[in-house]
Amino acid sequence: MAELATPADKRRLATLLSPAYLWLTLAVFLPLSAMLFFSFVTDLPQDAPDWAFTLENYGKFLENPVYGKLLWKSLKLAATVTLFCILIGYPCALVLARVIKGRAREVLFLLVILPFWSNSLVRIFSWAIVLRGNGILERTLEAILPWDIRLNLMFTTNAVVIGLVHSYLPYVILTSYLALQAIDDDIIDAARSMGAGKLTILRRLLLPLSLPGLLAGAVLVFVPVVGSFMEPRILGGRVGTYFGTVIEDQFVAVYNWPLGAALSFVLLAVVLLIFALTSPILRKAQT
Amino acid sequence: MKSILTLTTALALTASGALADEIRVLNWQGYGTDLDWSLKAFEEATGHSVVHEYFNSEQEMLTKLRTNPGAYDVVMINAAFTPQAIAEGLVAPIDTSTIGNYADIPASFAEDPKLNVDGKVYGVPWTWGLTSFAINTEAWDEVPTSVQVLWDPAHAGRISIRDDAIEAMQLGALATGQDINDIEDLDAVEAKLAELLPNLRTFWSSENDWNQFMAAGELDAATYWSGSASRSAAMGLPVQFVVPEEGAVGWLDGLSIPATSEHQEAARAFIDWMIDPEFYVKWDAEGAPASANAKAMEALPDDAFNKAVLGDPEVVARVHFQAPIDDETREKYLEIWQRLKAAQ
Secondary structure (H helix, E strand, C coil), rough: CCCCCCHHHHHHHHHCCCHHHHHHHHHHHHHHHHHHHHEEEEECCCCCCCCCCHHHHHHHHHHHHHHHHHHHHHHHHHHHHHHHHHHHHHHHHHHHHHHHEEEEEEHHHHHHHHHHHHHHHHHEEEEEHHHHHCCCHHHHHHHHCCCCCCCCCCCCCHHHHHHHHHHHHHHHHHHHHHHHCCCCCCHHHHHHHHHCCCHHHHHHHHHHHHHHHHHHHHHHHHHHCCCCCCHHHHHHHHHHHCCHHHHHHHHCCCHHHHHHHHHHHHHHHHHHHHHHHHHHHHHHHHC | CCCHHHHHHHHHHHHHHEEEEEEEEEEECCCCCCHHHHHHHHHHHHHHHEEEEEECCCCHHHHHHHHHCCCCCCCEEEECCHHHHHHHEEEEEHHHHHHHHHCCCCCCCCCCCEEEECCCCCEEEEEEEEEEEEEHHHHHHCCCHHHHHHCCCCCCCCEEEEHHHHHHHHHHHHCCCCCCCCCCHHHHHHHHHHHHHHHEEEEEEEEHHHHHHHHHHCCEEEEEEEEHHHHHHHCCEEEEECCCCCCEEEECCCCCCCCCCHHHHHHHHHHHHCCCCCHHHHHHCCCCCCCHHHHHHCCCCCCCCCHHHCCCCCHHHHHEECCCCHHHHHHHHHHHHHHHHHCC
């Protein structure tokens, strides 16, 4: 910035940046501040003329142990889903970036992104068809295996995890792939020439160098999964009550926007807190 | 039947001096008032055209009435919410003398205290129905007579209820032998529901959902609404609606005229049209709830679900009609229901 001394440069910079800031204000700041406002009122101003400011909505989160319990359940779900996404996604990205070359890579890459082009609701309903009792999965297994199969996957926590992992896997693959691809081949060759084995190269070179990408992917998965409501509702059935579904209930079913908004901001605060606490550890791991 | 309609038409025409008005109706989408053929016939008969606006929840409907004075001429209100609308001065008393079909509504509906205050009528009973449960007839040797079968371990994992706090609590009240409108022992209901939840396959959320689960053979029994059950059965699903000995929860929908309406004459003509037997018989063929008009119910063919099941006086005697629920009770129910779900 130091070289942008002249006023003309500054003006040009402001003009060039203004669309981006305007967009951020319109798309992020305004809706969020409206929700923040709702979380501090007793009733929606357009519904009740006698609305007032209150902290009660946040008080309810502390008073009622159900919310804390569900938030914990959602965090555990997000951690599980993120773990599976990393375990499956990172090796995929590794193979894609370092082993496969040329046309095959493009085709495989397309296959990874392909699910992203379909609506997430459609994907979850497809899983419902596959997983449900006497569904595609059970019938296929029954045709292959001689004994009677009763998987009972549908309407379990496992079904929710399967659906979510499938939905969010491409994020981890894409970010890890970009980081892995950027690693200079010469470094690997140098390591190999000095006698490093495949595992050593992975552990000492590839993993540390691609860690920023992997972590970015993990964050991209973790945050939306904590607040997910559609997947647990459809695939989880009776056990599919999470923090996200309770927030959705407040907005859709009981029309209590202030409480729903307050719960959303509690979720946001908890997620930010987790990142604030873990970022020193993660930064250390990167160096 | 024709003569009734022409008479009504003549009445409406003379009363309004053949002035054509545009009336605005506030209702759920696709719920009887907005059928194309009926509106066309209504316009031909009375000259009044009808425009619709829709709501997605009772709270939204009340909000619209409060914030848009003069915008609506007829509003559909679940009778459990009518007292609130009356108390807030949102709806006007209705002069029933110009509504020809009103006389055919039995006193049990017409004199409902939720719709009448100080001898004035604030809502014309329109339709009613039941919330109970329906069974997959292929899974049962004989039709159960008690709601306790939902708790039967023999059907574990093959039961469903709707994810709705009020419906769940009222089901628990019926099963524990309590008054659905004044649940005294909430702990007993909570304990009873806690026993039910492990028996559930999943929650259902819409009629379409329900039909798919039944068609896939995933459920033996599930809570349901009478009008929806008749539609599902008409689709060919092996479904039978059960009104158990413990009783069922009844709801009543009424038509009211907002206090700020400027076309009250035309609004009354439309309400009369809505409770007319001829209209109802045609509507029922497409799947309708039961009509509050006794003559309209009589006019149905004998095999119609609404006549065969809900026309039975013995069944009607077992119905517990839903009273208004205040916000405090509603929140308490929701809290219990969320606690039960979170414990799963």
